[in-house]
Amino acid sequence: MAELSECRAFTAPEPGEDWAALAARVLPGTPEGEAVEKLQSWNLHLFARHPRGQFLGSDVVFTAPPTA
Amino acid sequence: MDWIIRGGRIVDGSGLPAFEGDVALKDGKVVRLGGRIEAEGAQVFDATGCIVAPGFIDPHTHFDVQLLWDGQARPALEHGVTTIVPGNCSLSLAPLKAGDRQRVVGMFQQIEEMPDAAFDGAFEWRWESFDGYLAALKESLSINVAPLVGHSVIRLWVMGAAATERAATAEELAAMQDLLAQCLEAGAVGLSTSFVDVDENLMPVPSRYAHFEELDALAAVLGRYGRMLQVVPEFYATDITLARVDQLAELSLRYGIPTTFSPLFDSAATPENVPRVMARVAEQMARGAQVWPQVQTRPIDISFTFEVASLLFAGLPKWYRTMRMGAEEKIAALSDPAWVAQLLAEAEPGGNGARWAAVQVRGGVSDASLLGQTLGALAEARGSSPAQVMIDLSLQHNLEASFIAASLGHNDSERVGALLADGNVHVGASDAGAHIQSFATYGDTGYLLGHFVRDQGALSLEAAIKKITADTARIWGLPGRGQLAPGFAGDVAIFDAAEIDRCAEEASFDMPEEGMRYVRASKGMVGVFVNGALSWSKASGYADAPVGQIATQLPGAASA
Numbered sequence: 001m002a003e004l005s006e007c008r009a010f011t012a013p014e015p016g017e018d019w020a021a022l023a024a025r026v027l028p029g030t031p032e033g034e035a036v037e038k039l040q041s042w043n044l045h046l047f048a049r050h051p052r053g054q055f056l057g058s059d060v061v062f063t064a065p066p067t068a
Numbered sequence: 069m070d071w072i073i074r075g076g077r078i079v080d081g082s083g084l085p086a087f088e089g090d091v092a093l094k095d096g097k098v099v100r101l102g103g104r105i106e107a108e109g110a111q112v113f114d115a116t117g118c119i120v121a122p123g124f125i126d127p128h129t130h131f132d133v134q135l136l137w138d139g140q141a142r143p144a145l146e147h148g149v150t151t152i153v154p155g156n157c158s159l160s161l162a163p164l165k166a167g168d169r170q171r172v173v174g175m176f177q178q179i180e181e182m183p184d185a186a187f188d189g190a191f192e193w194r195w196e197s198f199d200g201y202l203a204a205l206k207e208s209l210s211i212n213v214a215p216l217v218g219h220s221v222i223r224l225w226v227m228g229a230a231a232t233e234r235a236a237t238a239e240e241l242a243a244m245q246d247l248l249a250q251c252l253e254a255g256a257v258g259l260s261t262s263f264v265d266v267d268e269n270l271m272p273v274p275s276r277y278a279h280f281e282e283l284d285a286l287a288a289v290l291g292r293y294g295r296m297l298q299v300v301p302e303f304y305a306t307d308i309t310l311a312r313v314d315q316l317a318e319l320s321l322r323y324g325i326p327t328t329f330s331p332l333f334d335s336a337a338t339p340e341n342v343p344r345v346m347a348r349v350a351e352q353m354a355r356g357a358q359v360w361p362q363v364q365t366r367p368i369d370i371s372f373t374f375e376v377a378s379l380l381f382a383g384l385p386k387w388y389r390t391m392r393m394g395a396e397e398k399i400a401a402l403s404d405p406a407w408v409a410q411l412l413a414e415a416e417p418g419g420n421g422a423r424w425a426a427v428q429v430r431g432g433v434s435d436a437s438l439l440g441q442t443l444g445a446l447a448e449a450r451g452s453s454p455a456q457v458m459i460d461l462s463l464q465h466n467l468e469a470s471f472i473a474a475s476l477g478h479n480d481s482e483r484v485g486a487l488l489a490d491g492n493v494h495v496g497a498s499d500a501g502a503h504i505q506s507f508a509t510y511g512d513t514g515y516l517l518g519h520f521v522r523d524q525g526a527l528s529l530e531a532a533i534k535k536i537t538a539d540t541a542r543i544w545g546l547p548g549r550g551q552l553a554p555g556f557a558g559d560v561a562i563f564d565a566a567e568i569d570r571c572a573e574e575a576s577f578d579m580p581e582e583g584m585r586y587v588r589a590s591k592g593m594v595g596v597f598v599n600g601a602l603s604w605s606k607a608s609g610y611a612d613a614p615v616g617q618i619a620t621q622l623p624g625a626a627s628a
Contacts (some may be wrong), residue, residue, distance in 0.1 A: 002354045005347075010311045012280040025486060028369035056272055057235055058263050058277035060302075060311040 009064040013055040022055075026063045042066070069094050070600055073331035076115030076562060078102065081122040081537040081551040083530050092121055096600035096615070096624050101552055113602065115562050117333060118594055121533045122552050123150025123212075123559030124513045125540040127494065128298075128330050128362055130154060130180050130502035132161045132215075137580065139208035139416035139614060143510050144500055146604045147570070147590045148561030150408075151549060151619045152500070152561055155216030156330070157300050158262040158275035162201030162217070163225050163247060169193060172221060174268035181505040183583035190580035197256035202618060209616030210603055212559065213545055216298055217251040219261035219275035219286070231274035241285045248289045255618040257269065257544055258296030258326075259286055263312065265300060270388075284319065291323025301329045306341045310431075313348045317357035319356035325545055330362030330497040334484050335477040344489060349492050360494035360543055363487055365516040367479035370506050371430055371472045371573070371586060374398065374462040374620070376507055380473060388416045397465060402459050415455040421447065421463040424454035431575070432468040481519070485526025486515065488535075494543060495535045504585035511570025511588040518592070529565065546624040557623035558600030567592030599623060 011026055023035035031037070040047040042062045047053050055061070073091040078101060089102035092110070132143045132154040141152055153531070154160070159175055159492055173187045195201045198217060206215060208429040223231040226243045236244065248259060261275040261283065261584075283297075290297055295318060301312035316327040334342045345361065352359050371376035378389035390401050390411065401407045415424065425444030433439065438446070438461070443454035450457060478484060495516065500509040513536055520526040526534075541550025549557050571589040579585055596604040601613040617623065 001356065002350050004314075007310055007314065007348065008307050009618070015279055030338065045302070045308065051296065057262075057282070058275045058276045059317075060263075060308050063312075066307065 010060050010062045069110035072105050072110045073113045075114050075119035076118045079121045079533045083126050083534040093600040097558050098556050101287035118562050119565050120536040121561045123147045123561050125151040127153045127496040128156050129500040140210040142207040147511050150559035153214045156260045158218045158260050161191050162198040162219035164221050168224050178268045180502045199253040210614050211616045212619040214257040214619040216258050216260040217256040220273045223274040225594035235279050236282050237338045245289045252293045255620050257620050260298040262300040287319040287323050292324045296328045301327050316359045317352035320357040324360040328360040330360040330365050362494045362497035364497040365512045368476040369474045373470045374467040377507050384414050421454040427471050427473045430472040431471040432470045443512045485520050485524050489527040508573040508586040508588040514570040546619045560597040562595040564592045
């Protein structure tokens with residue numbers, strides 16, 4: 001199967017996950033506050049949405065900053 | 069023979085060069101084509117000088133409700149569209165429990181902009197199940213239908229109010245899988261879901277509460293039937309769309325299913341969007357995934373009045389809130405200087421009204437000299453601002469002044485033409501039957517064949533026809549449709565290649581209780597056959613021919 005070029009990394013929230021839980025999963029070893037802050041800054045489409053900061057099950061959550 | 073379509077130039081949908089000859093139809097199917105065909109007793113349709121092509125297939129429509137009182141899906145049929153796919157964007161009218169109808173009506177009204185009367189008295193709700201809905205449709209169906217089942221209604225059926233609250237339990241997932249299987253057995257062409265749509269309260273539709281594992285579980289069922297997954301991605305954000313392409317590819321490869329996302333727009337504001345998305349699609353297609361981006365042919369135009377909440381204002385909360393008020397409250401708000409000051413601050417940040425300057429006055433005004441004038445020009449003449457002029461004209465005309473924001477995007481013919489010709493692009497995304505008070509969603513095929521084939525030369529006539537017939541039938545798994553060949557359905561579009569196009573957009577009051585919608589008549593279309601019956605002709609208009617079928621089944625397998 002052909003290789004894929006590198007793309008911005010993302011994940012999907014798991015049932016019951018909030019920002020802190022998701023940050024602990026995708027950025028282990030990073031202090032919670034820092035990890036959450038990073039994730040929120042990479043995911044303004046979610047953080048700035050109403051209701052503020054809550055995940056929907058189908059959301060795409062980026063785990064890396066924008067490349068462009 | 070029942071019909072001989074005489075003397076046309078046949079473009080059979082295969083992509084091969086056109087050829088001269090007759091087409092013979094019998095018992096709803098094509099039986100012969102090419103050369104001179106003679107048959108005693110057959111009716112003859114004169115196609116001299118015309119193109120004879122397979123009927124077009126529109127893969128993204130919202131005719132779910134309209135089909136219940138208009139089995140011809142007007143005016144789609146007169147544009148040569150003989151098969152439609154309703155049920156997109158996570159919404160269908162079945163399966164749906166009686167107690168949940170109002171919730172789904174609200175979602176439909178948000179998307180389709182249909183009046184209350186469309187749901188209240190225009191038809192009789194007699195079904196809850198998917199096959200019950202199909203039975204109701206088939207009573208007066210004059211066009212073929214390949215219906216999607218909506219993820220939001222499946223979720224609502226199984227989870228009730230919790231559909232917009234939480235993840236599904238294992239038991240609920242299993243129930244959704246069973247329900248989807250029942251719908252596919254009944255004739256559904258696949259499942260639709262949405263990552264962006266909202267209900268009438270601007271809250272996310274149920275499908276958006278589903279975790280990926282739920283979509284995966286439903287895709288597994290689609291895999292058992294080889295059926296389609298359609299999604300509405302966050303098309304306004306490139307990185308998110310790329311992520312959706314990867315998710316769809318994952319499901320396509322895992323379960324061997326086709327997937328499609330719509331829309332994909334070209335925009336001067338984000339010119340990198342289409343190249344990046346198409347590059348990712350090409351990579352995934354090369355791996356064997358089926359991820360089809362749907363691209364519409366027409367530029368984006370939005371017409372609006374202050375009478376209804378246009379999607380043009382969806383990104384301006386203060387305006388949208390105002391537009392959703394009742395008429396008296398709205399007029400009072402628009403007459404309140406403090407309220408208007410807030411509106412202007414939102415619409416024209418920093419006093420910059422450039423966004424509205426090119427909007428034109430379309431109608432509903434007493435002074436005809438205003439028609440066609442831009443808000444920018446009127447603002448300059450009045451020493452005002454474009455948004456203020458829009459408010460003033462609306463107030464002066466009891467909210468009936470209408471405006472058009474033209475060419476908002478997807479309007480660079482060279483770029484869009486190249487995109488439409490791309491082998492990985494699925495021509496579709498018309499949204500026919502939706503947004504009916506914002507723009508006309510009919511005639512995209514005429515625009516493809518007129519503007520991009522004849523006028524721009526972006527793709528050959530044979531290639532364009534293939535994209536809207538045989539390719540669509542293959543992508544969606546519609547057996548016996550999309551080609552003119554012996555044994556295939558007698559779905560035929562006959563048109564003048566020199567004339568084919570779409571007519572100007574106009575307001576029509578043909579919704580229930582004279583509700584308004586924007587429509588476009590066809591131009592250059594001469595005749596349309598559905599399952600071997602002449603269903604529309606330029607000479608005689610619409611025929612009473614309830615011959616439509618459920619297009620997931622072999623032609624002739626279902627009687628309408």
